[in-house]
Amino acid sequence: MSKSKRLLDLMMTVNRKRKFNVRELADEFGVSTRTILRDLQELGELGVPLYSEVGPHGGYQVLNERILPPIAFTEEEAVAIFFASHALRHYEYLPFKEASVTALRKFYHYMPGDVRDRIDEMKHRIDFVTPARQAEFPYLSVLLEAAIDQKVLLIGYESRGERRLRPVQPVGIYASNGLWYCPAYCFLRGGIRVFRCDRIDAVEEEASGYEPLDLRRVHLGNRHEYTAEGQLRGQSDGAKAQISRNKVRLYAELTAEGVQACEAELWSASLLHIRADGTGWLEGEAPAQDMRFFARFFTGLGNEAMVHEPPELVEELKTMLEEMLRKYS
Amino acid sequence: MSKSKRLLDLMMTVNRKRKFNVRELADEFGVSTRTILRDLQELGELGVPLYSEVGPHGGYQVLNERILPPIAFTEEEAVAIFFASHALRHYEYLPFKEASVTALRKFYHYMPGDVRDRIDEMKHRIDFVTPARQAEFPYLSVLLEAAIDQKVLLIGYESRGERRLRPVQPVGIYASNGLWYCPAYCFLRGGIRVFRCDRIDAVEEEASGYEPLDLRRVHLGNRHEYTAEGQLRGQSDGAKAQISRNKVRLYAELTAEGVQACEAELWSASLLHIRADGTGWLEGEAPAQDMRFFARFFTGLGNEAMVHEPPELVEELKTMLEEMLRKYS
DNA sequence: GTGATAGTGACAACTATTGTCACAAATAAA
DNA sequence: TTTATTTGTGACAATAGTTGTCACTATCAC
Structure with missing residues (x-):
C-alpha cells in the first residue's frame, strides 16, 4: 500500500477511534511503529489535531476538532446540506447555535467553486421560513442535556397566571412554529406534560429528593404512548373509567x-x-x-x-x- | 513538497476547477506533466471520478460526484449539520429530496464512531417539527429552476374557486408551516403575487409571447420592496393616492x-x-x-x-x- | 496536414520510505 | 525504588518509490 493511501486511511482510522496507540496502528497497517510515528507526525502537520501522552495508559488522542474524511457528495447533496443548515439561521435560540454558524461557514468555504456558485444562485430563491419570535429560550441546552442524561431538573414555570417550581425530567425538546417545547415527566402531576420553553424562567440542576425515573425508552417519537390516554394501558379498570369519563x-x-x-x-x-x-x-x-x-x-x-x-x-x-x-x- | 501533500492538494484543486488540463496543473505544482499524469491516475484509484478527453479542447473533468476535501469539524458542528439535514425529513416535497436523503446517510456513515453515538443519543431528544400536510407540491423543482434561470412559466392556478392559466416569472420558493409558496411576477396582474404551490395544478415551460423581465435583483429577501406598497416609490402621485386611499x-x-x-x-x-x-x-x-x-x-x-x-x-x-x-x- | 491534447513505456538519477536498533523521557503501578 | 509501558528521536543502510526526460502512440478539431 502506498504511503499516500495509508495516510488517508490513517486519517479516517484515527478519527474513528477516539484513543489509540502506536503499536495498535502498526499492527493494523502492517508497518513498523517507527513508520506510524512518522505518519502521525505528518498528519499533525496536515492539520489533524493530535495529542499524545507518554507512559502506561498513555497513547494518542484526537482532540475535539476532528477531521472529517473526504466524503464524496454530489453537487445536489452538498446543496441540500447547505440549505438545511442555512435554514437554522431562523432560530435565534438553538442548543448548538454557534456550532451551526461556524459549521455552515466552513462548509461553504471548502466547497468547490462551482458548487458555491450554484449555492449563491439559490441562496435567495429558496428558504425554509420559521416565524421569528420575541420569546426567549435560554435553557434549551440544559433541558436537552437533562433529557439525554436522564436527570431531574427543578424548573420555574408559569402556567395560568401562577408561577411554580416543578421537578421535571425532560424527554426532549422540539421546535414548532418558532417556539420551543419540552415534553417532560412532571413529578408534581405524576405524568408527562409539555412545557413551553419560554415560560421556563429558571432551571436548577440540583433537584434533591427526586430520583430520576427510567425513561430511556420514552422519547419524542413515542411519548404519546406514555401520556394521557396512552397511560390507560398500565392502569386499573377504575382509573380507566375515570379517564374515559x-x-x-x-x-x-x-x-x-x-x-x-x-x-x-x-x-x-x-x-x-x-x-x-x-x-x-x-x-x-x-x-x-x-x-x-x-x-x-x-x-x-x-x-x-x-x-x-x-x-x-x-x-x-x-x-x-x-x-x-x-x-x- | 511531499507526494502525499501534493495529492491532497491536487484533490482539492481538481474539485475546485471543473475542467483543467495536465500542463496547467504541472505549472501550478511545479512538477512535470508526466508526474501529474501519474498523480491523476492515482487519484482515480483513490475514488475521484475523473474523466478525460484527448484532442484540442480536450482535457480533464471531474464528474458529478465530487470529493469534498477533508473538513475539520468539531463534534458540535457535525451534530448541528446532522440535525439540520435530519429536519428536512419532515418535508415530503422538496426540490432536492433524494439528494437530502442520500446526503444524510453518507454524512452519518462517515462520521467517527463517537460522534455517531452522540447523534444516536440525541436523535429522539431534539427535533424541528414541521406540520405534515396532505397537500401535494409536484412542481417545486420547476419553479425553483425558473426562478434561477429567469424564465416565464405558464401555470394552472386555482384561486377563489376559479382556475386560470397564468404566465408568471417566479422569484423563488419558500416553505412556511408545512406549505410551499412561490412569489412570482404575474403577467396577468402586472405585479408580484404569492402563489401557494399546492394550488398550482399544471406547469408549462413554453410561455411564448411573454418576454422574461429582468428580476435578477428581486429575490426572497427583498421582494416586499417590489410588491404592493413597495411599488409606491416608482409610481405617479395620482397612483400613490389611489393606493393610500x-x-x-x-x-x-x-x-x-x-x-x-x-x-x-x-x-x-x-x-x-x-x-x-x-x-x-x-x-x-x-x-x-x-x-x-x-x-x-x-x-x-x-x-x-x-x-x-x-x-x-x-x-x-x-x-x-x-x-x-x-x-x- | 497541423497542433493540441491525453496516454504509455523505459530508464536513469534521485529521493523518500522503511525497519532496525539504540537510547531518552515520562509516568503509572507494583 | 523499580519495572513495565508508552511516546519520542536520531542514525543508517537497504529498499522502494518518485521524478523527469525522451520517444512514441492515439485522438480529435480545424
Missing part, C-alpha cells in the same frame, strides 16, 4: 378552507377526514377539559366549520360568541 | 395571551408592540381589502383581543359573530 366525542363539519386550516394544526391530524371535493370533517375523542381550547379554535375558523358535537362545546362556543359580541356593542 | 389604520389591544398568539403570525411582526407586563397592541396601516382576513383573525383571538380601529373592521367582526351565532341557534 372525561372524554367526549367531537364532530365538526369543515368547508374546503376549513380543512386547509386544520391541516396546519398538529393535534388534528388524527381526527381529520377529507372528501374528494376538498371539504371534510373532524371526528374523534377529545379530553372534556379542553373544551375551552376547542371553542377558541372553532371560533377562529369562522364559517368554515360547523360543530355538531359535543353539546358542551356548542354551548361554550355560543357563550364565547355572545361575550365577544357584547364587547363590541 | 385603500389603506386604513389598524389598532387593537391585546392581552398577554393575545400577544403570544400574534407573535406566531408573520404579517403582524411589524405592527406588534409589547408592554412590560406581557400585554400589548397591534397598530399600523393595513390594506382595506383585507378586512375580511383581519375579522377572521381577531375572531380567532376570542377575548384576548379588542379591536378599536378601523370602524369597518369592527362592523365586519360584528357581522361575522352574529352570523356564527345564528348558525348555532
Whole structure:
C-alpha cells in the first residue's frame, strides 16, 4: 500500500477511534511503529489535531476538532446540506447555535467553486421560513442535556397566571412554529406534560429528593404512548373509567378552507377526514377539559366549520360568541 | 513538497476547477506533466471520478460526484449539520429530496464512531417539527429552476374557486408551516403575487409571447420592496393616492395571551408592540381589502383581543359573530 | 496536414520510505 | 525504588518509490 493511501486511511482510522496507540496502528497497517510515528507526525502537520501522552495508559488522542474524511457528495447533496443548515439561521435560540454558524461557514468555504456558485444562485430563491419570535429560550441546552442524561431538573414555570417550581425530567425538546417545547415527566402531576420553553424562567440542576425515573425508552417519537390516554394501558379498570369519563366525542363539519386550516394544526391530524371535493370533517375523542381550547379554535375558523358535537362545546362556543359580541356593542 | 501533500492538494484543486488540463496543473505544482499524469491516475484509484478527453479542447473533468476535501469539524458542528439535514425529513416535497436523503446517510456513515453515538443519543431528544400536510407540491423543482434561470412559466392556478392559466416569472420558493409558496411576477396582474404551490395544478415551460423581465435583483429577501406598497416609490402621485386611499389604520389591544398568539403570525411582526407586563397592541396601516382576513383573525383571538380601529373592521367582526351565532341557534 | 491534447513505456538519477536498533523521557503501578 | 509501558528521536543502510526526460502512440478539431 502506498504511503499516500495509508495516510488517508490513517486519517479516517484515527478519527474513528477516539484513543489509540502506536503499536495498535502498526499492527493494523502492517508497518513498523517507527513508520506510524512518522505518519502521525505528518498528519499533525496536515492539520489533524493530535495529542499524545507518554507512559502506561498513555497513547494518542484526537482532540475535539476532528477531521472529517473526504466524503464524496454530489453537487445536489452538498446543496441540500447547505440549505438545511442555512435554514437554522431562523432560530435565534438553538442548543448548538454557534456550532451551526461556524459549521455552515466552513462548509461553504471548502466547497468547490462551482458548487458555491450554484449555492449563491439559490441562496435567495429558496428558504425554509420559521416565524421569528420575541420569546426567549435560554435553557434549551440544559433541558436537552437533562433529557439525554436522564436527570431531574427543578424548573420555574408559569402556567395560568401562577408561577411554580416543578421537578421535571425532560424527554426532549422540539421546535414548532418558532417556539420551543419540552415534553417532560412532571413529578408534581405524576405524568408527562409539555412545557413551553419560554415560560421556563429558571432551571436548577440540583433537584434533591427526586430520583430520576427510567425513561430511556420514552422519547419524542413515542411519548404519546406514555401520556394521557396512552397511560390507560398500565392502569386499573377504575382509573380507566375515570379517564374515559372525561372524554367526549367531537364532530365538526369543515368547508374546503376549513380543512386547509386544520391541516396546519398538529393535534388534528388524527381526527381529520377529507372528501374528494376538498371539504371534510373532524371526528374523534377529545379530553372534556379542553373544551375551552376547542371553542377558541372553532371560533377562529369562522364559517368554515360547523360543530355538531359535543353539546358542551356548542354551548361554550355560543357563550364565547355572545361575550365577544357584547364587547363590541 | 511531499507526494502525499501534493495529492491532497491536487484533490482539492481538481474539485475546485471543473475542467483543467495536465500542463496547467504541472505549472501550478511545479512538477512535470508526466508526474501529474501519474498523480491523476492515482487519484482515480483513490475514488475521484475523473474523466478525460484527448484532442484540442480536450482535457480533464471531474464528474458529478465530487470529493469534498477533508473538513475539520468539531463534534458540535457535525451534530448541528446532522440535525439540520435530519429536519428536512419532515418535508415530503422538496426540490432536492433524494439528494437530502442520500446526503444524510453518507454524512452519518462517515462520521467517527463517537460522534455517531452522540447523534444516536440525541436523535429522539431534539427535533424541528414541521406540520405534515396532505397537500401535494409536484412542481417545486420547476419553479425553483425558473426562478434561477429567469424564465416565464405558464401555470394552472386555482384561486377563489376559479382556475386560470397564468404566465408568471417566479422569484423563488419558500416553505412556511408545512406549505410551499412561490412569489412570482404575474403577467396577468402586472405585479408580484404569492402563489401557494399546492394550488398550482399544471406547469408549462413554453410561455411564448411573454418576454422574461429582468428580476435578477428581486429575490426572497427583498421582494416586499417590489410588491404592493413597495411599488409606491416608482409610481405617479395620482397612483400613490389611489393606493393610500385603500389603506386604513389598524389598532387593537391585546392581552398577554393575545400577544403570544400574534407573535406566531408573520404579517403582524411589524405592527406588534409589547408592554412590560406581557400585554400589548397591534397598530399600523393595513390594506382595506383585507378586512375580511383581519375579522377572521381577531375572531380567532376570542377575548384576548379588542379591536378599536378601523370602524369597518369592527362592523365586519360584528357581522361575522352574529352570523356564527345564528348558525348555532 | 497541423497542433493540441491525453496516454504509455523505459530508464536513469534521485529521493523518500522503511525497519532496525539504540537510547531518552515520562509516568503509572507494583 | 523499580519495572513495565508508552511516546519520542536520531542514525543508517537497504529498499522502494518518485521524478523527469525522451520517444512514441492515439485522438480529435480545424
